[in-house]
Amino acid sequence: MYAFMEAFRAAMSSLMAHRMRSFLTTLGILIGTGSVIAVVSLVQGFSESIKSQFADIGGSTMTLQAENNNENFRTGKLNNIHFADLDALRYKVPGVGVVAPIMQVQTAGASYKGRTASPQIIATTTEFQAVRARFPEYGRFIVESDDKGRRRVAVIGAQLRDDLHMAENPVGEFFRIGNEWFKVVGMMEKQGELLGFSQDNYAVIPFDVGRALMGNNNEPFISASFTVQKMEEVEQVRERVKRAVRQSRGLKPGQENDFKVEAADTFIKQFDKITGTATAVLGGIVGISLLVGGIGIMNIMLVSVTERTREIGILKALGATRRDILIQFLLEAGLLALLGGIIGIILGYLVGMGIAAMIPGFPPAQAPLWVVIAAAGFSALVGVIFGIMPASKAASLDPIEALRFE
Amino acid sequence: MISLTNIVKRYKMGEEEFKALDGVDLEIQRNEYVALIGPSGSGKSTLMNLLGCLDTPSEGKYVLNGRDTSTMNDNDLAKVRNQEIGFIFQSFHLLPRMTVLQNVMQPLVYRGIPKAERVKMASEALDKVGLSHRMGHRPNQLSGGQRQRVAVARALVGKPSILLADEPTGNLDSKTSAEIMSLFDELHQQGQTVIVVTHEPDIAAHCHRTLRVSDGKIVQDSVNEKRVAK
Numbered sequence: 269m270y271a272f273m274e275a276f277r278a279a280m281s282s283l284m285a286h287r288m289r290s291f292l293t294t295l296g297i298l299i300g301t302g303s304v305i306a307v308v309s310l311v312q313g314f315s316e317s318i319k320s321q322f323a324d325i326g327g328s329t330m331t332l333q334a335e336n337n338n339e340n341f342r343t344g345k346l347n348n349i350h351f352a353d354l355d356a357l358r359y360k361v362p363g364v365g366v367v368a369p370i371m372q373v374q375t376a377g378a379s380y381k382g383r384t385a386s387p388q389i390i391a392t393t394t395e396f397q398a399v400r401a402r403f404p405e406y407g408r409f410i411v412e413s414d415d416k417g418r419r420r421v422a423v424i425g426a427q428l429r430d431d432l433h434m435a436e437n438p439v440g441e442f443f444r445i446g447n448e449w450f451k452v453v454g455m456m457e458k459q460g461e462l463l464g465f466s467q468d469n470y471a472v473i474p475f476d477v478g479r480a481l482m483g484n485n486n487e488p489f490i491s492a493s494f495t496v497q498k499m500e501e502v503e504q505v506r507e508r509v510k511r512a513v514r515q516s517r518g519l520k521p522g523q524e525n526d527f528k529v530e531a532a533d534t535f536i537k538q539f540d541k542i543t544g545t546a547t548a549v550l551g552g553i554v555g556i557s558l559l560v561g562g563i564g565i566m567n568i569m570l571v572s573v574t575e576r577t578r579e580i581g582i583l584k585a586l587g588a589t590r591r592d593i594l595i596q597f598l599l600e601a602g603l604l605a606l607l608g609g610i611i612g613i614i615l616g617y618l619v620g621m622g623i624a625a626m627i628p629g630f631p632p633a634q635a636p637l638w639v640v641i642a643a644a645g646f647s648a649l650v651g652v653i654f655g656i657m658p659a660s661k662a663a664s665l666d667p668i669e670a671l672r673f674e
Numbered sequence: 675m676i677s678l679t680n681i682v683k684r685y686k687m688g689e690e691e692f693k694a695l696d697g698v699d700l701e702i703q704r705n706e707y708v709a710l711i712g713p714s715g716s717g718k719s720t721l722m723n724l725l726g727c728l729d730t731p732s733e734g735k736y737v738l739n740g741r742d743t744s745t746m747n748d749n750d751l752a753k754v755r756n757q758e759i760g761f762i763f764q765s766f767h768l769l770p771r772m773t774v775l776q777n778v779m780q781p782l783v784y785r786g787i788p789k790a791e792r793v794k795m796a797s798e799a800l801d802k803v804g805l806s807h808r809m810g811h812r813p814n815q816l817s818g819g820q821r822q823r824v825a826v827a828r829a830l831v832g833k834p835s836i837l838l839a840d841e842p843t844g845n846l847d848s849k850t851s852a853e854i855m856s857l858f859d860e861l862h863q864q865g866q867t868v869i870v871v872t873h874e875p876d877i878a879a880h881c882h883r884t885l886r887v888s889d890g891k892i893v894q895d896s897v898n899e900k901r902v903a904k
Contacts, residue, residue: 271786274783281771579769584752585726585728585755585767586756586781586828587752587753587757587781587784588752588784589748589749589753590748590749590752592752667728668729671763671767
């Protein structure tokens with residue numbers, strides 16, 4: 269242990285004796301870890317912010333939507349969810365909670381006092397609120413009687429309110445969707461931006477009003493969001509829903525599903541997969557840069573061993589064993605790489621924060637502890653691995669030859 | 675204490691083999707004061723390397739303090755060097771980045787002695803050579819004579835059986851040479867076994883016994899009557 273402490277001290281002092289050289293030697297490691305921390309902290313900050321935006325949609329919410337392949341789009345024969353499918357979902361599947369049909373209404377945009385906007389128009393029922401866990405900031409959401417009475421009312425998002433220059437509290441205002449007048453009965457809580465797109469540029473209208481708006485000649489494009497009563501039953505319910513919907517769509521055994529049932533966190537999972545892949549690719553690049561950094565360390569360590577041949581000879585004459593010399597040089601290489609790694613982590617994090625601050629609307633950079641520890645540990649490991657060759661060269665020097673070295 | 679029996683050391687020079695040492699027999703007792711002299715190429719340095727356990731003989735037996743070192747491996751030899759041998763070199767061979775105290779403590783590091791103890795032992799050794807006031811200096815802040823005395827302190831700190839000095843005054847002027855030699859005399863009087871490798875007759879004259887090496891053999895083994903009588 270004492271010998272180890274002394275070797276540590278000796279390694280430190282020899283690194284400090286050549287500060288400039290040590291710094292240049294470890295530059296490769298520094299840049300490698302620095303760039304990884306910069307990118308990872310950006311990606312992590314980004315993905316954390318996206319996940320937190322999705323966090324209010326629980327894993328117990330699922331969606332049912334039609335699935336179309338390229339062939340369908342080419343021929344124009346698009347699959348769609350029918351009202352029968354919604355009924356099957358609503359009444360025939362045990363374990364399903366509330367069901368909110370969702371229709372994307374294609375219209376000519378919205379206007380208010382001469383200003384126009386092109387919001388997303390969602391026609392749905394009162395259940396939407398429970399399914400999506402979104403709540404009004406002002407006024408109220410669509411209620412059942414709105415739907416039954418086909419009232420021309422709308423609940424709008426904050427972005428639409430701003431686009432149309434409505435008052436802070438827009439409840440009671442009248443505006444037009446297409447050619448129809450609607451009364452604003454509520455405004456929803458702000459969602460913020462996702463991937464640079466506002467999540468608040470929409471208007472929600474009663475489902476049947478939406479159907480009327482679309483007319484009969486146009487088959488509306490429908491999907492449904494529904495909750496599962498018990499979180500742990502998600503998979504069973506998904507299978508039951510599939511069976512019930514196959515039946516209602518009249519699919520024969522062996523025929524493929526032309527619809528899909530997905531959990532609302534599918535997006536998060538996909539996103540995780542994307543960031544995971546990105547991280548893996550990045551890891552590969554970093555691996556290469558650390559490899560290059562390691563080779564740099566090996567080079568300089570070999571030079572250093574040659575330079576210090578006589579010193580090694582002296583230490584051996586004084587009774588240093590091979591192991592003593594080996595440990596000292598391994599420590600030196602490992603320490604060199606670790607210091608580079610630590611400086612790289614700090615610089616990388618600062619760069620990440622700087623970039624995040626420079627891009628408007630970009631979430632702040634985050635460096636998870638495990639990444640920091642892994643980066644530091646990995647760079648030290650690289651140093652030790654690439655230190656093996658120079659260190660064993662030093663350890664196996666013949667003391668007589670080494671002492672004679674000029 | 676030192677017993678060499680029929681020591682042969684062969685070196686290969688390309689295809690040819692030559693014997694640096696060719697059948698050396700030698701006994702050195704505790705507290706002897708021996709000079710090893712001979713021209714360069716005589717095998718004097720090879721003999722010193724063997725005595726210092728920096729090398730092993732090709733043939734023959736070297737028993738140091740009852741242990742046969744001729745068949746030891748690198749690690750055991752390092753241990754023997756650490757505990758039994760105190761080296762003093764012509765060009766001092768101090769470690770430039772370390773302070774005087776750290777230099778003197780270095781052999782004790784390999785023995786696994788705790789720091790407090792190391793400092794104590796090293797201070798005592800520096801006291802012996804009269805340099806305890808220079809503990810915090812670096813070697814390059816010292817004169818040649820002082821450096822060599824630091825090296826002597828480093829050689830002494832582990833209380834070795836043999837003090838092995840290789841041309842210890844080769845890089846010193848005559849005044850400091852005399853100082854170093856009188857330090858050796860003193861150490862010998864205190865019971866230390868001292869072996870000095872030299873080619874200078876007046877250095878050898880300090881010693882009580884002179885071994886002359888030539889062509890890989892000990893050709894003369896004489897007692898310095900004058901010194902012994904004193």
